[in-house]
Every structure is written in C-alpha cells, then in structure tokens.
Amino acid sequence: MSAPTLREVTRQAARERISDVAIELFIERGYDATTVEEIATAAGISERTFFRYFPTKDEVFFSRAAADTQTLIDHVTARPADEAPWVALQAAVDSTLLELDRAENSDRSRTYRTVLAHSADLLAHQFTRLSDALTAISDTLWERWAAAEDPTDPDAKILIRTLVSSALGAVNEVMSFAEDRTPAERRRLVHNTLSAIRPARPDLGGSTAG
Amino acid sequence: MSAPTLREVTRQAARERISDVAIELFIERGYDATTVEEIATAAGISERTFFRYFPTKDEVFFSRAAADTQTLIDHVTARPADEAPWVALQAAVDSTLLELDRAENSDRSRTYRTVLAHSADLLAHQFTRLSDALTAISDTLWERWAAAEDPTDPDAKILIRTLVSSALGAVNEVMSFAEDRTPAERRRLVHNTLSAIRPARPDLGGSTAG
DNA sequence: GCATTCGTGGCAGTGACTGTCACCATGTTG
DNA sequence: CAACATGGTGACAGTCACTGCCACGAATGC
Structure with a gap:
C-alpha cells in the first residue's frame, strides 16, 4: 500500500523481537508464570517500553497466534x-x-x-x-x-x-x-x-x- | 441434603447481600468502572473480606447470572x-x-x-x-x-x-x-x-x- | 475460666497496566 | 553550525485486582 517509513520498519522489527523472546519464555515456563518485567528484561527494554509496543500482555502472544x-x-x-x-x-x-x-x-x-x-x-x-x-x-x-x-x-x-x-x-x-x-x-x-x-x-x- | 450449619446460612446471606450491592453498582456505573473497594464499602465490609466471599470480581456477577x-x-x-x-x-x-x-x-x-x-x-x-x-x-x-x-x-x-x-x-x-x-x-x-x-x-x- | 477456632481488618506485596516527566538521539531549518 | 522540534525511552508514582500474613475479637468447646 503506502511506503513504510524507516520508523515503521524499525518498530515492526522491535515488535517481532519482543514477541519472539516472549513466546520463548511462555513455552519455557508458561504464560501465567511469565511476567511482563521478565519479557522486557529479556528483550533488553523497560517494562514501560513493552507496553508501548503491545497494549496488553496477551497481545504479544496473539500477535503471532x-x-x-x-x-x-x-x-x-x-x-x-x-x-x-x-x-x-x-x-x-x-x-x-x-x-x-x-x-x-x-x-x-x-x-x-x-x-x-x-x-x-x-x-x-x-x-x-x-x-x-x-x-x-x-x-x-x-x-x-x-x-x-x-x-x-x-x-x-x-x-x-x-x-x-x-x-x-x-x-x-x-x-x-x-x-x-x-x-x-x-x-x-x-x-x-x-x-x-x-x-x-x-x-x-x-x-x-x- | 445435609443440615445447613448456622454459619453456612449466615455466609450465604452475606454473599447475597454483597452481590445485590455489587450488581446495583454494576448497573449504575458499569462493571469496569466499579472497583472492588467500592463494592466492599457499600456492603459495609473490607476489601479483604470481599475476597473471602468471592474469589474474583467477576464471580460476584456470575453468581447471579x-x-x-x-x-x-x-x-x-x-x-x-x-x-x-x-x-x-x-x-x-x-x-x-x-x-x-x-x-x-x-x-x-x-x-x-x-x-x-x-x-x-x-x-x-x-x-x-x-x-x-x-x-x-x-x-x-x-x-x-x-x-x-x-x-x-x-x-x-x-x-x-x-x-x-x-x-x-x-x-x-x-x-x-x-x-x-x-x-x-x-x-x-x-x-x-x-x-x-x-x-x-x-x-x-x-x-x-x- | 481458659483454649481453640473462626471471621475479620490492616498492611505489605505482586503483577498488569497508565500518566507524567525528563532525557536523549534523531532529523529539520535558518 | 547552532537552535529547534520530534519521537522514542526509562524512571517513578499511582491504580486496581488479588494474595499472604498477622493480630484482634467474638463465638464455641471443654
């Protein structure tokens, strides 16, 4: 459709990296036992920033599923x-x-x-x-x-x-x-x-x- | 079935009183906008006690529905x-x-x-x-x-x-x-x-x- | 009369979020 | 090159659902 901005590309890449890390943790220890803070730390970002990429914890799962x-x-x-x-x-x-x-x-x-x-x-x-x-x-x-x-x-x-x-x-x-x-x-x-x-x-x- | 203890009767009565109050609040201002603390206060109990009668906030709704x-x-x-x-x-x-x-x-x-x-x-x-x-x-x-x-x-x-x-x-x-x-x-x-x-x-x- | 038990409130803590603010790396413009 | 606006980020405080722990008081049992 429209030309994706550099920002949009970076953002999308970050989203995918975060969800990769998150889903790995979900598989390893289960969804409920994984905290957003753990996902954020594993992805090298702050908890606050996580919520700038995904509105909720479950969205990071469903973005792939x-x-x-x-x-x-x-x-x-x-x-x-x-x-x-x-x-x-x-x-x-x-x-x-x-x-x-x-x-x-x-x-x-x-x-x-x-x-x-x-x-x-x-x-x-x-x-x-x-x-x-x-x-x-x-x-x-x-x-x-x-x-x-x-x-x-x-x-x-x-x-x-x-x-x-x-x-x-x-x-x-x-x-x-x-x-x-x-x-x-x-x-x-x-x-x-x-x-x-x-x-x-x-x-x-x-x-x-x- | 079995004879209900005095305690059980009291407890059941309390449960119903709490859910009455809660549902009234839900109708008045919506489920999401009603906090457990408000329900508890309106029912004359503490928030902690609320959770001794209902395991979750939604249970108080579904107990009737x-x-x-x-x-x-x-x-x-x-x-x-x-x-x-x-x-x-x-x-x-x-x-x-x-x-x-x-x-x-x-x-x-x-x-x-x-x-x-x-x-x-x-x-x-x-x-x-x-x-x-x-x-x-x-x-x-x-x-x-x-x-x-x-x-x-x-x-x-x-x-x-x-x-x-x-x-x-x-x-x-x-x-x-x-x-x-x-x-x-x-x-x-x-x-x-x-x-x-x-x-x-x-x-x-x-x-x-x- | 005393011990046990139960219901309760207070309080601290966790976990998912949200709002606010200051910081810093951009890129833009004069 | 300098001043500036822009947007992404982290830190921090706060809310709300919920849990664990402890201490108090009242009913219950012996």
Whole structure:
C-alpha cells in the first residue's frame, strides 16, 4: 500500500523481537508464570517500553497466534461473491484447514495450542478473538447475501451468524480435542460435521449434495 | 441434603447481600468502572473480606447470572437416559427457553445482558463459562450414549461436543442479537436453526421429522 | 475460666497496566 | 553550525485486582 517509513520498519522489527523472546519464555515456563518485567528484561527494554509496543500482555502472544483465524477470514473473502453463505463457508473452511496443515505451520500452531491450553486467562481472550472473527466473517457473508437477496430481512443476519458460529465451533472442537489425529483425519471430521448442517432456509445455501 | 450449619446460612446471606450491592453498582456505573473497594464499602465490609466471599470480581456477577446455563444443564439431565444425544439436546433447549422466558426472569436476564455487553472483560469470562457448560453437557450426553452404544468410539465424544457447541452458539447468538424480538420469536429462531442440523451419524440422533 | 477456632481488618506485596516527566538521539531549518 | 522540534525511552508514582500474613475479637468447646 503506502511506503513504510524507516520508523515503521524499525518498530515492526522491535515488535517481532519482543514477541519472539516472549513466546520463548511462555513455552519455557508458561504464560501465567511469565511476567511482563521478565519479557522486557529479556528483550533488553523497560517494562514501560513493552507496553508501548503491545497494549496488553496477551497481545504479544496473539500477535503471532492470530494468523489462523485471519487465514479463514481471507479464504471466505476469496470466495465468489454470488455464492450462498453456507456453501462459501464450507469451502473456505476446507481450504483453510488444508493450508494450515502444511509443513512448518502445524508445528508452530501445536506449540501455540499448548501454551494456550495451560492458561485460563489466555483461553478466555482466545474466545473473544473467535467471537471477533465470527463477526467479521458473518458481516462479509451477510453483505454479499444482502446484495443478491433481501437486505431488509431481519432474520438473515442472525441465521448467518449461527451458521458461522457452528462452523467455528466445529473447527475449534476438532483442533482442541483431536490433536492426536492426522491432519487428514481432522479435516474429515470437520467436513463431515459441517455437511450435516443444512441451513434453515434454502437461500442461505442448502447442501448441494441433495 | 445435609443440615445447613448456622454459619453456612449466615455466609450465604452475606454473599447475597454483597452481590445485590455489587450488581446495583454494576448497573449504575458499569462493571469496569466499579472497583472492588467500592463494592466492599457499600456492603459495609473490607476489601479483604470481599475476597473471602468471592474469589474474583467477576464471580460476584456470575453468581447471579449463571442460572441460565445451569437451567439448560438441568434440563439435559432430566431427559430420558436412552434418548439420542441430539434429540435430547434439542428438547432440552426448547424447554429451557420456555422456562427462562417466564415473567420476572426475562427482566433480570435483560439487565444482566446489558451489564455483560458493556464489559469486554466480563464477556471473555462469559465465554469460558459457556465453554464449561459445553463440557458439562457433552460429558452427560456422551456417558449416556456410551452406555447404549460403543464407549470406545473415538469420534463420538468430539462429534457430540460439536453438536452441543452448535446448540449453545445458536442460543447465544439469538439471545445476543434478537433482544428486541418477542420470546416466542426467539424460540422459533433457535428451534428452526437447530432443526436444520442433522448429526453426521444416525446413532447420535438424526432428525425424527425425516 | 481458659483454649481453640473462626471471621475479620490492616498492611505489605505482586503483577498488569497508565500518566507524567525528563532525557536523549534523531532529523529539520535558518 | 547552532537552535529547534520530534519521537522514542526509562524512571517513578499511582491504580486496581488479588494474595499472604498477622493480630484482634467474638463465638464455641471443654
């Protein structure tokens, strides 16, 4: 987009260095047991400066871990605009999982999940992040649906939200409770679960498989 | 059950008095803007004593607001043990909504939702509470299913979890985004949404309506 | 009457933040 | 080159949720 200033580049580099150090500490001793002061000292800065780079302690974790939900959002956006919401969503979930299961990605995300699972605090914030993703995806799908159908329909938005909620829930459950399965197995589980859902109204995208 | 000690009765009374005062303050000036010290002072106790009655600040809120999820759990438990998971869940959701929509209940829960919606912090904890409910309900349904079918099936537990996740998600979405509808309308929305979900496997409870 | 136990308040401390200020290294301008 | 504005930084004090510790007083048990 716009030319990044020297300052912006430096700042971004600093951010990454801090989060590298932080995540290393999180893995080593857990999120809760790591203080911001320790992160700052390990990164060679003061605690005050840490908070100039990250608004909260958990942001330093999610700055790296949030890639997954963003990928899903991107894949939804990449779908053809005239596709029905539920069809687009299913396809986006499929292709997102396929992408995330690639090589080095899965190592990284397994590590993050471990850190996440050991901190109730972090987990709580993860839920609100999922909730934000739900809103982002639902809004995108709703706008597209509204352009083609009836933008004044009062039920559509909420029905779309529940569909997205189900999809995110399914992915989250499988990722959390089927860590030991192969990526292909996980994808199959998610796919089967989503296939069993047929939107309450055909205009939202009834199953194409009859 | 067991005879409540005099101490237990006094303690419970104190807890209720504190949470009454606290929730009044939350409504008046918002959750985040209310400090524990203010609650304690208003209740005529010290801050230290407050934390002997409630482990955290949000607990004082949820001690009153958690009734809804507990009602759902109860209704699931009340279902016949041999009923398929998804059938039991749908029925439990229906009857729970019916019960919660009764008279004075809905005023109270609207107030709570208002407080909740204005605090990101509180909302995050609400999600973890929903997650706990998800686990409780899923465990109950799984145990029943396992007794009748195959307890060693590796997929069952996770498939049940995704079903419960969808159900809770649907209820949550409707309650959050259809506040302005009539209770009957909300129940219809939830019911329709859940009817559109057919478990990936018939043993988990395919729709009875063909 | 005395000891034990329990509920309470006071107080100090921790950890995540925020506001303020002074310092210093920039880069800019005359 | 000197005066100046700009922005990043650390030090410090303060807030708020929460915890551990101790001492006091009141109810309880023998």
